[in-house]
Amino acid sequence: MAHDPMISDGLRLRHRLSISRYAAAAVFVLLAVLARQLLEPVLGDREPFPTFYVSVTAAAWWGGPRATLFALVLVGLAFAWWARIHLGRLWSSSVTRKAGHRVVDSGPYAVVRHPIYTGLLLSIAATAAEQGSVRAILGLLAFIVGFSIKARLEERFLSAELGPGDYEGYRRRVPMLIPFGPPG
Numbered sequence: 782m783a784h785d786p787m788i789s790d791g792l793r794l795r796h797r798l799s800i801s802r803y804a805a806a807a808v809f810v811l812l813a814v815l816a817r818q819l820l821e822p823v824l825g826d827r828e829p830f831p832t833f834y835v836s837v838t839a840a841a842w843w844g845g846p847r848a849t850l851f852a853l854v855l856v857g858l859a860f861a862w863w864a865r866i867h868l869g870r871l872w873s874s875s876v877t878r879k880a881g882h883r884v885v886d887s888g889p890y891a892v893v894r895h896p897i898y899t900g901l902l903l904s905i906a907a908t909a910a911e912q913g914s915v916r917a918i919l920g921l922l923a924f925i926v927g928f929s930i931k932a933r934l935e936e937r938f939l940s941a942e943l944g945p946g947d948y949e950g951y952r953r954r955v956p957m958l959i960p961f962g963p964p965g
Contacts, residue, residue, distance in 0.1 A: 853907035861900025864889040876938045884951045898928040
């Protein structure tokens with residue numbers, strides 16, 4: 782079969798358009814996150830979902846389903862990163878008591894008790910949806926189980942270390958992993 786320059790030029794153009802859609806989705810998410818940071822003095826610790834809504838809606842409008850999933854990955858990672866930064870020196874990769882340990886219930890921790898896990902799970906779920914394979918779904922389920930187990934261990938530790946009164950009140954008010962889900 783002979784090489785047809787029209788076909789390869791068309792494929793290159795389609796590839797460039799596909800990349801530009803992902804770039805646009807990334808730009809929408811970054812602009813929404815930047816706007817959220819600039820509005821921090823006005824908004825305070827209110828929930829971040831206007832950022833989520835604006836960036837994902839813009840990505841869906843501009844780039845379709847795959848760009849939307851890509852935007853969801855970025856939003857999940859941004860939410861996890863915001864939670865990590867918000868926690869500051871109280872963050873640790875292992876469950877340990879820190880100097881000045883206290884219940885953090887502002888910023889992303891006012892939305893869910895484990896926002897780092899929530900953000901990572903959103904990113905993993907969007908990736909699994911884009912892949913659309915049984916392996917990807919099984920991987921997502923493994924992460925859900927793993928993060929749920931670690932979150933419960935952390936909660937037992939925090940309740941014991943900080944006192945049941947402080948942590949239990951927070952636990953009754955704020956859902957564990959799913960924003961706007963039932964607390965407890």
